[in-house]
Amino acid sequence: MAEWLPLILFIVVCLVLMAGFPVAFSLAGTSLLFAIAGVLSGTMDAAFLSALPNRLFGIISNQILIAVPLFVFMGVMLEKSRIAEQLLRNLELLFGPLRGGLGFAVVLVGMLMAASTGIIGATVVTMGLISLPTMLKQGYNPALASGNICATGTLGQIIPPSTALIILGDVLSSSYQQAQLKMGIFSPETVSVADLFVGALIPGLMLVMGYLLYMALVALFRPQAAPAVADRPPLSRRFFLQLLQGLIPPLALIIAVLGSILSGIATPTEAAGIGALGATVLALMYGELDLKRLKDVMDATLQVSSMVFMIFIGAALFSLVFRGFGGEELVHSAFSDMPGGVLGAMLVVMLVIFLLGFILDFIEITFVVVPIVAPVLLTMGVDPVWLGIMIAINLQTSFLTPPFGFALFYLRGVAPDTIATRTIYKGVIPFIMIQLLVLLLLAIFPQLATWLPEQVYG
Template structure:
């Protein structure tokens, strides 16, 4: 086989291993090193160690040691070490553990139940008030944590029983929680956007500014759907009774808002504002967020040694997963490119004579399908870099492409039969809530995601307005 054929075989074999359930990070590293040994094999380099030894006079141990030295004298090992160091010293990725720690601390600070109760009372006169309160709570909490499974699970334990008790349709209530819980990977400060910035070399500051309006647009579409359906079909979201949502004096309601909504909103705005206005780097802002999360937990008297220990452990585990995915992906992609695989794919795509719109549709369909078996981190780190070299050919801005991918990845959590948000919710939902009902509830929100993607393409200023306004073209 030629080198490009070996590269394509390497890619196909990796996809087979993924579907067989092998750990992706270690599969990438093993295949990168294995095929890289073939790609970078140099016989003269292998036998160079023997040039400085008298074979006849050398002992068996010396000959064996030199044999192993020659066997390991391959540039793939140098590449692997260098890639590992590059990932671990990447300043952009330094923000990942800090944002994760902020999210895990906030998750354990007992903020969400206060926030949901406050918003539920404040919006009681709005159609579908409990659904609106749950969606806004999900959006704020997801933005603060960026961890989809944690948001859906916690909101499923808190808001779903309350909505079911208020006679909400189970599918409608489930869809609200599943959709709202995924917003954290789109709305800044998003960990997914940090990972994309590290993979694509796009400025994380411009990426945050570009993703803000699309994230708010999608949240607005969700709210319009919830309120609109509650008006057109009142049976899915009956008006709450005073026993379910009591009237609260305005003064007491203001106190509830100040003690529940304002602290979390202020923390998010402080972190995001310090980044967008150039007051702090993403890493510095993440440090502020982590410290703010600890202070919130202390103020709400929710900080315990056990919770702090759990937060640190989960942060380290998730960060290690992301970093080793980067190491494996960089090694794999370097070998794949060296063998000519990237060139083959580029030539094939160009031979299709696609327009920029057709290329965008093709790329987004592939990412949409990859979202069924894979996590967003694996898609961003492994497969999105395959598309990045093609963006210049079709004159597509990597910033626009990244925000579109972030929006598209919402679908991977909402699309049956592999909608992970639905499975997270089903795991803690009451037994009478069926998985098919959760799937049915997710579909209208899935349509909202597609509408938001169309709006982004028709009106690209939704993405470019804030970056150009703050930082110029």
């Protein structure tokens, strides 16, 4: 019975999360109850819990994690400055005469918002409020329009600077150190968040191209589902000036943030500071910054950052108790005996993460599943950057997979009542297939994730 306690702990945590309890307290509370029962019954050594204070201090003092509130501040500030709204309307006018043009505009703006804000909820809600009524008015298929907006909104999960990649990078870094110690290697080398950022660029662009290609194919073979805009006003020089005015500021911010990371001028945390300052300057330039808006941005940043760090603390306790029950050895034994070796282990992990995406969100999966499986996979010789990108794209599907995909909830909240929930669910299925296709290509060609970091950082 004792050897199955790690699996029982994992299942109970998942059930508590599915019941709707807060993630941080579900992880910490369930783990603490199991730990107390384990110590009293003699199935767990109480010495394991003595390592908890050091773990918590490591979380609070981790300089990489300072990037989380800074990037959140940057994203919320850009959302409030309404730069995306202006850019979206201008691109809709520009691409409107093309069949599928409104869909192209949504994908391109979603890509820019992902690279400048990284906040999925803000992207989906903004495009849902602005683009969805326009697309429906022009005769777009409701399922196609809904799926396009939901899928494009999730690009903030993989296109850097992504808060999800920062969190995943920190979890993988801890797992990498555990794997090295287990192999008897004592090295300060860790999984760099910058490596994940660079490694995510090509897969992120592949997703964008996949969405654009799908919209083009629909427009070609089902023109009635993605018609051209017939009543667009003539374009003037003033329009193109407005287009550049809305396009250049976010591009400049993206170049400043990502460029400083890729060139080695700044760490991800320092680049996050650049982004937060740049977003504030842009909001000031657009006349969208006042004390009330600044207070709203700071309140939202505090709420999100507090949630993330509380989850970190709960996850640290869960990981400690799981290892205290011998969970790491159980997982390693299961993977070692699995047919197919490393390939079979990776296939099982990717399948489990994909299935859990139907019922849990990416934060829960990152903190519950990744610390369990990553050390074992890294011990088996899996490249940490490739593993991180594979997990990130797989987790991206958790925003789209019914019934609990958060992007679906965000769009449902702003979509008109004429669009049924099942229509939204139907619309995201082709885009989930595109994400799985990119995941398959990454599995076959790991160089898609590892080549660029090797070229940039040697």
